[in-house]
Amino acid sequence: MKVLVTGGAGYIGSHVVRQLLLRGDDVLVADNLSNGHREAAGTACLEVMDLSDNAGFRNLLKTFQPEAVIHFAAFIEVGESMQNPLKYYQNNTANGFTLLAACRDSGVKNFIFSSSAAVYGTPKAVPVPETAPPAPINPYGFSKLFVEQALRDMATSADFRYVALRYFNAAGADPSGEIGESHNPESHLIPLILKAASGEREGIKIFGTDYSTPDGTCVRDYVHVNDLADAHLKALDYLRDGGESRVFNCGYGRGYSVREVVAAVRQVTGKDFSVTEAPRRAGDPAELVADSRELAETLKWKPQFDNLRTIIETAWNWELNRRY
Ligand SMILES: NC(=O)c1ccc[n+]([C@@H]2O[C@H](COP(=O)([O-])OP(=O)(O)OC[C@H]3O[C@@H](n4cnc5c(N)ncnc54)[C@H](O)[C@@H]3O)[C@@H](O)[C@H]2O)c1
Numbered sequence: 001m002k003v004l005v006t007g008g009a010g011y012i013g014s015h016v017v018r019q020l021l022l023r024g025d026d027v028l029v030a031d032n033l034s035n036g037h038r039e040a041a042g043t044a045c046l047e048v049m050d051l052s053d054n055a056g057f058r059n060l061l062k063t064f065q066p067e068a069v070i071h072f073a074a075f076i077e078v079g080e081s082m083q084n085p086l087k088y089y090q091n092n093t094a095n096g097f098t099l100l101a102a103c104r105d106s107g108v109k110n111f112i113f114s115s116s117a118a119v120y121g122t123p124k125a126v127p128v129p130e131t132a133p134p135a136p137i138n139p140y141g142f143s144k145l146f147v148e149q150a151l152r153d154m155a156t157s158a159d160f161r162y163v164a165l166r167y168f169n170a171a172g173a174d175p176s177g178e179i180g181e182s183h184n185p186e187s188h189l190i191p192l193i194l195k196a197a198s199g200e201r202e203g204i205k206i207f208g209t210d211y212s213t214p215d216g217t218c219v220r221d222y223v224h225v226n227d228l229a230d231a232h233l234k235a236l237d238y239l240r241d242g243g244e245s246r247v248f249n250c251g252y253g254r255g256y257s258v259r260e261v262v263a264a265v266r267q268v269t270g271k272d273f274s275v276t277e278a279p280r281r282a283g284d285p286a287e288l289v290a291d292s293r294e295l296a297e298t299l300k301w302k303p304q305f306d307n308l309r310t311i312i313e314t315a316w317n318w319e320l321n322r323r324y
Helices: 011-022 054-064 078-083 085-106 139-157 189-198 225-240 258-269 293-299 308-320
Strands: 002-006 026-031 045-048 068-071 110-116 161-167 169-171 203-207 222-224 246-250 274-278
Touching: 002 011, 002 054, 011 026, 011 225, 026 054, 054 085, 068 085, 068 225, 078 085, 078 139, 085 139, 110 139, 110 225, 139 161, 161 225, 169 225, 189 203, 189 258, 189 308, 203 258, 222 225, 222 308, 225 246, 225 293, 246 293, 258 308
Parallel strands: 002 026, 002 068, 026 045, 068 110, 110 161, 161 246, 169 222, 203 274
Antiparallel strands: none
């Protein structure tokens, strides 16, 4: 298939690009490299361009004529979105709409969108199904939800179908060691703990030890980035085969606490490091775990890396030999 991937030089996008290339798809990456890395796009053709460039995207789409667009490009820091909400509404929502307009004008019919568990805010019950009411608690979550709504409306008004994947916590790295997570600043738990293990950071802080979870720390559903990537390939095939527009959660349905992740990192790496306890951070729900049965049933999604140890081993391998 011919696929345009926005944000394909970023963490999750690069793992999807790699799998698309491996199965022989024709992939074009569009990324402004604000947070991405040229090397991460691998052998895919890379156009360095910004989502806000409507004319540029119209040209690109007209020339390349993709059968589908996968849209990863966005800002991803929840905390920053609280400090600077308009930065998130501009890039994730307004620029997302600009891309959608270019897609409409160029006759793109299939679209896959990176949404987030952040659209649920603090869910009433876990595992959380897609039918739970969206109720974001930060601008990042809203910035994603607005795009979901626009997609829903586009799908009812035009010959256009989409899949929105609400990722829980992406983690791990491709076992080849060629690509992995490289954010600056890094805010995700597993790479932060690994940096403490490697000595790049002095230690780590646990924010909140008095949550109503078994050990008092936050529980998250960590999903290996290659399993996430595979869900995108399956979503592409689903849309190509005429599947209707859908929203799917993407997680394993099992959560690990911060303390459990720290213990697993110590075990995998054999390293010790300091852990300090700090008060809760605003906007962190106690527990976020996905009910992904719809994804498994409808797209026949079968995770291959559903194991915290494997997630940490692949991330550690990347951390020790990172290329960017
Ligand atoms: N990492 C996670 O755990 C997680 C969880 C839920 C949802 N998501 C979503 O998945 C997507 C990818 O996340 P990631 O962790 O790979 O992030 P990332 O920052 O590694 O990748 C995003 C990419 O988009 C590019 N980009 C950003 N703004 C752009 C613009 N205006 N024009 C062109 N390119 C632009 C960046 O340069 C970067 O390469 C994002 O939409 C994010 O919101 C991620």
